[in-house]
Amino acid sequence: MNYWLxxxxxxxxxxDDLVRDKKTFWDGVxxxxxxxxxxxxxxxxxxxxYHSQTDKSVVGLAEVVKEAYQDPTTDDxxxxxxxxxxxxxxxxPVTLKQIKANKMLSEMYLVRQSRLSVMPVKxxxxxxxxxxxxx
DNA sequence: GCCAACGTTGGC
DNA sequence: GCCAACGTTGGC
Numbered sequence: 001m002n003y004w005l006x007x008x009x010x011x012x013x014x015x016d017d018l019v020r021d022k023k024t025f026w027d028g029v030x031x032x033x034x035x036x037x038x039x040x041x042x043x044x045x046x047x048x049x050y051h052s053q054t055d056k057s058v059v060g061l062a063e064v065v066k067e068a069y070q071d072p073t074t075d076d077x078x079x080x081x082x083x084x085x086x087x088x089x090x091x092x093p094v095t096l097k098q099i100k101a102n103k104m105l106s107e108m109y110l111v112r113q114s115r116l117s118v119m120p121v122k123x124x125x126x127x128x129x130x131x132x133x134x135x
Numbered sequence: 136g137c138c139a140a141c142g143t144t145g146g147c
Numbered sequence: 148g149c150c151a152a153c154g155t156t157g158g159c
Contacts, residue, residue, distance in 0.1 A: 009157090031142070052157060096158080115141060115156050 003126040004041060005048040005058070005110060006084070007117045015049050015060045015089065023065060023085035026118075027073045034118040039068045041082050048121060048129060049086075050110070057093035058129055062086055090133035104128045 006026060008014060018024055029035050041047075041064045049060040066083035073081075099105045105128055109119035121129075 007157090033142090056158075113141085114158070117156090 002040070002042060002045045003048070003121040003123060004037065004045060004064075005050055005108075005119050005121050006062075007050045007052050007110075009053050010051045010055055011053065014051060015086070018049065018060070018062065018084070018086045019089070023083055025066075025072065025081045025083050027071050027079075027081040029071075029079060029081075029118060031117065033116055035078070035080060037118040037120060038080050038082050040120070041067060043067055046087075046126065047084055048126065051093075055093065056096040058090060058099075058133070059093045060086060060089045061130075061135075088135075090130075090135055092132075092134045094129050094132045098132055099129070102128065102132070 010016075013024070026038070029038060043064055043066065045064040047062040047064060048058050049062050050058045062084045064082055065085050068080040068082050070077060071079040071081040096110070099108065100111055105111070105125055108121065108125055109116050113119075
């Protein structure tokens with residue numbers, strides 16, 4: 001079991017959209033580092049859903065339901081998509097501020113390389129975030 | 136709205 | 148293959 005964090009601009013596609021759709025395909029990644037992470041995802045992996053820009057918080061928990069396949073939005077075979085489904089919202093969103101303030105989470109990619117849109121999360125970090133959310 | 140960080144592109 | 152220029156992202 002692996003843990004991940006995906007980032008989305010809520011104005012483009014946010015947690016509420018995922019809940020409404022039940023599941024979605026995570027496409028449009030055009031960055032090699034993020035793409036490599038997508039390829040590493042396995043069915044059943046847990047995914048933290050983070051809102052960038054306006055919210056800057058982890059708002060929900062999702063799960064990988066289909067592993068990497070050719071991104072349907074392009075013919076270019078360099079890019080892949082995965083399917084994720086909404087599991088549950090976090091009781092309290094965990095803000096970037098909280099994450100930065102937490103010693104356990106200071107090594108996260110989210111803090112160190114803020115532009116990466118798909119990143120691995122350690123189990124310890126994953127658990128810490130859920131703890132902070134009060135779930 | 137600004138700016139820093141960083142990835143990508145293209146000329147050499 | 149290197150590096151400058153440029154575009155995009157995201158935090159503030």
